[in-house]
Amino acid sequence: MTWSDLKEKNINEVVDCINNKLNEFESLKKVGYELEVNESTIRKWLNKKGYKRVGNRFVEDNKIDDDKYHISIIDNKIDDDIKYLSSEIDNIKSVLEWFKTKDDSYHIDVIREGDISIDLPDDSIKRTTIRVNNTVWEMFNKFADENKHYDKHDLLSQLLLESLLKYSRDK
Structure with a gap:
């Protein structure tokens, strides 16, 4: 029997035949010679079919089943996420449109509550890291928590402006 004939059979028969020949010849190279094929061809073909060589036998590679299981779980998660996003597409689109038109340059002329006065120039907001x-x-x-009716960026901008005006050399 040649390799061409053998690989046409059921995978279980192929594995049994190869394992029996490995017991007989004790070398995959000799088994390949017997089947008129290179030993790497046998090994690669069986590996692709989900078998690996352990000692002097080919056995099912359970890692492949584990990988298939994990891929299946990931696929299901992705499918669930896509279904959810699809069901929420109108809401997502409206939020994106709102965000695109959002203007960070709104102006608060003067607001007085207690002793805090927000009086900032009419300009856009600069996002920065300090x-x-x-x-x-x-x-x-703590100060911002006590004055939640103001935005933090307004409070910080006002504090910075007052300090600059107070300590500026160009008064």
Whole structure:
């Protein structure tokens, strides 16, 4: 029998035949010679079919089944996410349209509540990252929590403006 004839059979028969020949010849190279094929062809073909060589036998590679299981779970999760997104597409589109038209340049002329007065120039809001002393930042957060009716960016901008006006050399 040649390799061409053998590989046309049921995978279980092929594996049994190869394993029996491995017991007999004790070398896949000799088995390949007997079947008139290179040993790497046998090995690669069986690996693709979900078998791996352990010792002097080919056995099912359970890792492939585990991978198929995990891929199936991931596929199901992706399908669920796509179905959810599809059902919410109108809401998603409306939020995206709202976000595209959102203008960060709104202006608060003067608001007085207690002793706080927000009087900022009419300009857009700059998003930036700064480094702040931790104690000062905690004090600011506490101050902002006590004045929740103001946006943090307005409070911070007003505090910065007042400090600049107070300490500017170009008064």
